[in-house]
Amino acid sequence: MISKNQLKLLRALGQKKQRKAHGLFLVQGEKNVLELANSALTVKQVFATPEFLADYHTELSGFECIEASLDELTKASTLVSNNAAIAVVEIPTVETPKAQGLMIALDGVSDPGNLGTIIRVADWYGIKHIVASTDCADPYNPKTISATMGSFGRVTVSQLDLPSYLEQSNLPVYGAFLEGESVHKTEFAAEGILLMGSESHGIREQAAKFVTDKITIPAFGGAESLNVAMATGIIIDNLRRQHG
């Protein structure tokens, strides 16, 4: 059973301020909760249905597990769909990654679903680190975590002063613009930072001035733009084609 105080905490962790105050975030849904068994994250508690706890006894053996009905879990969940499991997890200390290898930088990408989808596609292509301006979506927002489909444990997201990070890096910075060299023709370096802006504002001037190569996804039809997560995935595929 989920106690009143536990329910209060679960609800509170839907809010960024409360996540920061408690140093905790929520991982919801079967796939995401099971992913915790393979991660280095510290799990405080797992609330789950008796069926889920029985089915994944081995995976969950290291965690404090609390049985709850699907009804209770649905009430406690900050997400729309039904949830067989909700975990309370400590927000880890993430060290600012060294600028090396292939990385993604995000400027003002404020939608948590987009951020989560970018984390997932980064993980698919083996990218370990994302650096993000401080006004990007919170990497620990439940919607972000949900959209990562388990990839949150394998990719770090560091919110930081993006322009100064780009300034201090010695890597080429590939900035995605509506005008630029076609990614079908760009010769990418083996290491570099892919910089993406938001759909509404693009890459802002403060970050844009550190772009070394303007790139674009060639358009063949009538759409004016692509979703930022989609564009990120397509460009990374073009990078990985050259440097797998």
Added chain:
Amino acid sequence: MISKNQLKLLRALGQKKQRKAHGLFLVQGEKNVLELANSALTVKQVFATPEFLADYHTELSGFECIEASLDELTKASTLVSNNAAIAVVEIPTVETPKAQGLMIALDGVSDPGNLGTIIRVADWYGIKHIVASTDCADPYNPKTISATMGSFGRVTVSQLDLPSYLEQSNLPVYGAFLEGESVHKTEFAAEGILLMGSESHGIREQAAKFVTDKITIPAFGGAESLNVAMATGIIIDNLRRQHG
């Protein structure tokens, strides 16, 4: 002002059954409503704020426009975000497209947001026709229309008996599987059908048997899968790189 009866209709059109009964669907949000001016669709009415009607007087001149407050529009909207404009549009008669050029086929893609995103990326790459199994998301679902970001007017979606469509086509059918030839190495034909399945079930056997080429997006990291819309975009980019 939105009358009681008009409000009732707007609300009703959130449901598939009602859309079918009335032969009407909703187009919501500024960008999508403005897109109607460039489309061949028959617009019954546009409900919009006085500001929107004044700003886009020229674009909207062919339509019956009804002034409404943002508050009224928000109440009438089936979407979460605020809406400066809502249009009621006739569902067009879409002829089954001839199997030619580059096309997308969807098997059991049931999420309207994914369908809308696929319509948008199809439009970006100049693909005009999508054929979809009857259990795919409704192309006229408000969430689908919203996710297309205006591309709904340039791409047709035909719901049909997908296996028999694939059987009768003389085009190569590129089926996306988790195992298959890497799209980085596939030599694509100039014309063909890209067949995508749902994230949970993949391409089902009935459609899979008409696949001529199994393809896959090469993975470099830990994610088990990609979102179906993301995967569609990445594969189309690989196709267009060879046949622009």
